[in-house]
Amino acid sequence: MEFRQLKTFRVVAELTSFTRAAEQLHLAQSSVSAQIRGLEEELQVMLFDRIGRRVLLTDAGRKLYDYARRIEGITDELRSEVAGERYARGSLTIRMPETLATVYMVPVIEEFNREYPDVRLIFINCADRQLARELNAGRIDLAFLMTDELQMQDVKVVMLKSEELVLAAAPTHLLASRRSLELLDLTGQTILYPKTD
Amino acid sequence: MEFRQLKTFRVVAELTSFTRAAEQLHLAQSSVSAQIRGLEEELQVMLFDRIGRRVLLTDAGRKLYDYARRIEGITDELRSEVAGERYARGSLTIRMPETLATVYMVPVIEEFNREYPDVRLIFINCADRQLARELNAGRIDLAFLMTDELQMQDVKVVMLKSEELVLAAAPTHLLASRRSLELLDLTGQTILYPKTD
DNA sequence: CGTTATAAATCGTTTGTAACGATTAATAAA
DNA sequence: TTTATTAATCGTTACAAACGATTTATAACG
Secondary structure (H helix, E strand, C coil), X not given: CXXXXXXXXXXXXXXXXXXXXXXXXXXXXXXXXXHHHXXXXXXXXXXXXXXXXXXXXXXXHHHHHHHHHHHHHHHHXXXXXXXXXXXXXXXXEEEECHXXXXXXXXHHHHHHHHXXXXXXXXXXECCXXXXXXXXXXXXXXXXXXXXXCCCCCCCCCXXXXXXXXXXXXXXXXXXXXXXXXXXXXXXXXXXXXXXXX | XXXXXXXXXXXXXXXXXXHHHHXXXXXXXXXXXXXXXXXXXXXXXCCEEEECCEEEECHXXXXXXXXHHHHHHHHHHHHHHHCCCCCXXXXXXXXXXXXXXXXXXXXXXXXXXXXXXXXXXXXXXXXXXXXXXXXXXXXXCEECCCCCCCCCCCCCXXXXXXXXCCCCCCCCCHHHHCCCCCHHHHCCCCCCCCCCC
């Protein structure tokens, strides 16, 4: 039995749903299933009655839920009591293109604020060529950018997502009537596209 | 932070030794080091003062120790309260050579009894050729035997230990004066040696 | 009563973390 | 100084968690 499982269990119990618990915990639904199954096997007792696609606590589950709450309460206390204070507070300065921010960041910021209310987030528009220098100088902590590949010394780069590029044209445009296009068809056309810089 | 780390921390704190804690927990010393380091990193605080080869709790460590005790107490309560009772009780029937038992089993049995007081251990002398049948029939649960290799269908076999074979002779024996021996020197000699059967 | 949508379980694969053994560095004891 | 002991470190291996895809079951709907 581990804290991880206990937390997962508590969330499932509160949401009465494996799927929604998985979303909230940023896990796949199958992982939530596996964790609950692990608990049930270790304790040799069913924690949920699976009635159709509804999930509800058994007697044992209700007992465990109370314990889980209690234990999580104590560990929270422990953290603030024992931890060298600075447990996620301060500020993060993030560089990212405005378009990215508006599309992706709203729910992220909401959740981040819930989890770390004492951390201030500072966004600076666009990521530019001096990224590495800015990161190393400590002027910024993180940067998101749109590009197809990137390697930088002393900077950790992770690919997060890839997106399909879609061509949009005015209905009156010469190419608008075409069913499909090759990249070559764009030769000579004026196109507008997102750039990292 | 996981239960595993917390337990390891508690044992280290009680024995004031990484090495002895590792023994008690059946872990390598390096694993204990890693777990404590993990805790210290997560909580951003040193838990032990490493003064030379002596280890003693810091203030934060003392606080954490109290919490660890408390949390372990609660989880024990949880187990007996929630678990479907039958948490390790019953009996285990084990076949093993008497010589092995006397050499290795005494401390094992002591510890096992401490951990699982409700499990009865039944030892039967020697492991014989019908091992597989006995295991599958459920007459025995486990068997230890001395041999150099073994494969059995439907039976899980694990190599636990290998031992050096030492030749012992009477001081008056012809070979006793020799500094070293080849296996061939034993040709024609009557030798006495352990057998699995 | 079939169809669709939704939810959990299951399966095979990939990934990440823990444990290990061996070695090093440090220090206490001989 | 030498030896013994202890924790830290490093590279490897093995195990367990997470994942995505699929299956199974059932509730909701036309």
